[in-house]
Amino acid sequence: MIAFLLVVLLVLASTIWAMFGGQALGLPVGELVLLAGLFLLFFGAGIYVAAALGLLGMLIGLMYSDRPFWLFLGQTIWAPSSNYVLVAVPLFLLMGEILLRAGLSEKLYRALNVWLARLPGGLLHTNIVSCAVFSAISGSSVATAATMGSVALPYFERTRYNTRMVLGSLAAGGALGNLIPPGITFIIYGLITETSVGQLYIAAVMPSLLVTLLFIAVILWHGLTHGRMQAPARLPLEARLRSLVDLVPTTLLILLVLGSIYGGLATPTEAAALGVVGAAIFALIEGRFSLRMLQDSAEATARTTALIGLILFGAYLLNFVLTSLRVPQAMAEMVSALPLPGWSIVALILLFYLALGTFMEGFSMIITTVPIVFPIIVALGYDPVWFGVVVTMMVEIALISPPDGTVMYVLQGMRPSGGPITDVFTGVMPFLAVYLLAVAILLALPEIALWLPRAMS
Amino acid sequence: MLLGALATVRHALQSVARAMNRAAGWGFVVCSLLVTFDVLGRKFLGVSTQATVELTGYLLAFGIAFGLAHTLAERSHIRIDVLVMRLPLGLRQYLHLAAAALLVCLLGILTWAAWSLVEESHLFNAHDTSVIAVPMVLPQGLWAFGIAVMALFACVLTLEAMARLAVGDAAGVERLLGSRSLDDEAKEALEAAGTRTGAKETA
Numbered sequence: 001m002i003a004f005l006l007v008v009l010l011v012l013a014s015t016i017w018a019m020f021g022g023q024a025l026g027l028p029v030g031e032l033v034l035l036a037g038l039f040l041l042f043f044g045a046g047i048y049v050a051a052a053l054g055l056l057g058m059l060i061g062l063m064y065s066d067r068p069f070w071l072f073l074g075q076t077i078w079a080p081s082s083n084y085v086l087v088a089v090p091l092f093l094l095m096g097e098i099l100l101r102a103g104l105s106e107k108l109y110r111a112l113n114v115w116l117a118r119l120p121g122g123l124l125h126t127n128i129v130s131c132a133v134f135s136a137i138s139g140s141s142v143a144t145a146a147t148m149g150s151v152a153l154p155y156f157e158r159t160r161y162n163t164r165m166v167l168g169s170l171a172a173g174g175a176l177g178n179l180i181p182p183g184i185t186f187i188i189y190g191l192i193t194e195t196s197v198g199q200l201y202i203a204a205v206m207p208s209l210l211v212t213l214l215f216i217a218v219i220l221w222h223g224l225t226h227g228r229m230q231a232p233a234r235l236p237l238e239a240r241l242r243s244l245v246d247l248v249p250t251t252l253l254i255l256l257v258l259g260s261i262y263g264g265l266a267t268p269t270e271a272a273a274l275g276v277v278g279a280a281i282f283a284l285i286e287g288r289f290s291l292r293m294l295q296d297s298a299e300a301t302a303r304t305t306a307l308i309g310l311i312l313f314g315a316y317l318l319n320f321v322l323t324s325l326r327v328p329q330a331m332a333e334m335v336s337a338l339p340l341p342g343w344s345i346v347a348l349i350l351l352f353y354l355a356l357g358t359f360m361e362g363f364s365m366i367i368t369t370v371p372i373v374f375p376i377i378v379a380l381g382y383d384p385v386w387f388g389v390v391v392t393m394m395v396e397i398a399l400i401s402p403p404d405g406t407v408m409y410v411l412q413g414m415r416p417s418g419g420p421i422t423d424v425f426t427g428v429m430p431f432l433a434v435y436l437l438a439v440a441i442l443l444a445l446p447e448i449a450l451w452l453p454r455a456m457s
Numbered sequence: 458m459l460l461g462a463l464a465t466v467r468h469a470l471q472s473v474a475r476a477m478n479r480a481a482g483w484g485f486v487v488c489s490l491l492v493t494f495d496v497l498g499r500k501f502l503g504v505s506t507q508a509t510v511e512l513t514g515y516l517l518a519f520g521i522a523f524g525l526a527h528t529l530a531e532r533s534h535i536r537i538d539v540l541v542m543r544l545p546l547g548l549r550q551y552l553h554l555a556a557a558a559l560l561v562c563l564l565g566i567l568t569w570a571a572w573s574l575v576e577e578s579h580l581f582n583a584h585d586t587s588v589i590a591v592p593m594v595l596p597q598g599l600w601a602f603g604i605a606v607m608a609l610f611a612c613v614l615t616l617e618a619m620a621r622l623a624v625g626d627a628a629g630v631e632r633l634l635g636s637r638s639l640d641d642e643a644k645e646a647l648e649a650a651g652t653r654t655g656a657k658e659t660a
Contacts, residue, residue, distance in 0.1 A: 046537060046538040046540065047559050047560075048559070048563075049537065050535075050563060051559045051562070051563040054566065055559060070570070071573075075574060078574055078597065081517065081518035081521055081600060082600075084513060086517060087492075087513045087514065090485045090517065090520060091485065091488065094486070266496060269492060269513070273488070273490075274492075274493055274496060276489035276493075277490070295482065295483070297482075298486050299478055299482040302485065302520055302523070302527075303478065303531060303533055305485070305520055306478075306521055306528040307533055307534055359537060360537055361535060363535070364535050
């Protein structure tokens with residue numbers, strides 16, 4: 001509620017400011033005011049996101065464009081529909097759906113547990129690390145949280161672990177799903193902004209390590225201040241080494257998917273296809289593969305792809321009209337002419353994302369806002385690849401920001417002994433805080449993201 | 458009477474949409490096999506279909522379009538309903554209906570735009586530039602068909618919701634159009650992961 005009001009205020013403020021300051025610069029103030037007002041009305045009234053975007057585009061086009069823009073609409077929506085880069089989205093989704101049903105996660109969790117359980121904070125570390133590793137083969141945060149949560153939660157039954165920390169760490173781990181390559185958000189960002197998805201994946205490596213380390217630090221701190229929680233007996237080295245065998249399938253899949261992208265052997269789309277086949281082979285080895293299972297995975301993939309596709313249609317319609325009216329360019333020029341330092345504008349934009357994220361889901365957030373925000377960022381002199389990483393982090397933060405984060409509800413649904421959802425909300429807070437800290441660090445030191453792509457080229 | 462007829466049509470369309478979504482899903486399976494063969498073939502055998510980029514693009518267009526209607530039937534298309542869900546049911550049903558009606562408008566435009574593109578491709582006898590020179594009307598036609606089916610389905614859904622509204626069946630409107638709660642979404646992810654749900658309450 002507060003977030004929604006904050007968004008309203010921000011939009012109103014920028015509108016008023018555009019009316020006074022923008023007129024002098026010859027801006028299409030009319031479009032901006034109309035757009036902002038109708039946007040709020042439509043979104044507030046629960047109109048489908050795609051319809052809100054597309055119909056606003058048509059309306060603005062009819063009112064302000066003097067060209068027969070409707071002649072190009074077919075081509076405008078066909079372009080993203082048949083885009084080779086976007087093909088990677090359903091393929092990564094399909095891989096994730098197969099892995100979700102393949103039982104790989106159980107072995108992963110057990111094996112990591114052998115190595116991490118004796119640290120202060122114990123099993124909680126296993127939650128984070130297993131989620132991080134699983135993220136490296138799956139591009140979906142919800143799938144990551146669901147898979148690892150279903151494996152992890154039974155381990156905590158009848159232990160003295162703080163329930164809130166258990167749920168919080170799993171939610172936080174899930175929120176690594178899209179940030180750790182290969183993530184789907186990066187593909188959609190790459191599609192909209194024409195940024196290289198491969199570069200985005202390379203740039204995301206250091207930031208995802210940073211976030212993971214910060215999560216581990218939270219748990220270490222919790223472990224040290226709350227005493228050891230039933231540290232298990234030390235296992236003989238032989239048993240520990242034997243547990244590594246269970247990590248083999250996961251490691252192979254990571255090598256297959258990320259290795260082929262980073263090694264320059266395959267495009268993200270090709271790596272995703274290899275990942276689907278690899279995931280199916282491991283499911284086969286585990287004895288979990290069947291045509292029925294493949295069909296279930298495929299149907300779930302088709303649904304998610306259609307949902308993304310419809311929003312893309314709406315966004316492309318709106319964007320086509322706005323671009324032909326030069327609105328994003330004009331806004332970018334106006335914002336970059338402001339007597340404010342660039343970082344403060346970026347910080348404002350990120351605050352806007354934070355507020356948006358409390359009630360909006362990730363895909364629609366990216367598809368709706370990036371076409372408008374991206375030219376501003378570029379005009380301010382920021383790197384498109386860096387912004388892609390930061391925006392993805394904001395989307396991940398949205399997934400774990402109460403009261404509306406899918407990941408948290410997935411975990412709530414899995415609790416073996418039930419309890420109030422507020423346990424999840426409270427538990428995730430420290431992780432949410434360090435996630436935001438990581439964004440701040442990236443804002444101050446963009447090199448964390450940009451160093452690796454440069455070093456590799 | 459009218460309500461019954463509309464519900465029958467809707468059920469029929471729902472089965473069609475389910476089958477189309479299944480086809481879309483298998484399309485993605487084919488897509489991954491196609492790309493895999495292309496990568497491996499190029500690497501180890503020195504052969505390539507030389508049309509993989511085009512073909513997978515068409516499979517994507519097919520997949521998106523054929524999944525659309527079923528996704529609407531499953532109430533999975535995205536709306537921002539934080540405010541809506543706080544309103545009383547009597548008010549909420551009108552907003553559901555408004556959302557559906559505006560969705561029909563969008564789909565009308567999309568269907569028209571997609572269809573004009575198909576006609577254009579037909580008129581100019583357009584083919585892609587790959588070795589197999591696919592006539593563009595084929596993939597674009599399937600794509601436009603998928604969008605049109607969703608448009609039709611959205612129309613029927615809206616009409617049925619109007620009829621239900623007229624007879625005062627607010628709960629029925631909500632069942633047809635209310636977006637899936639986060640609970641439903643969570644449950645689905647859990648079923649896929651093969652766990653039983655232990656949730657008792659989420660409030």
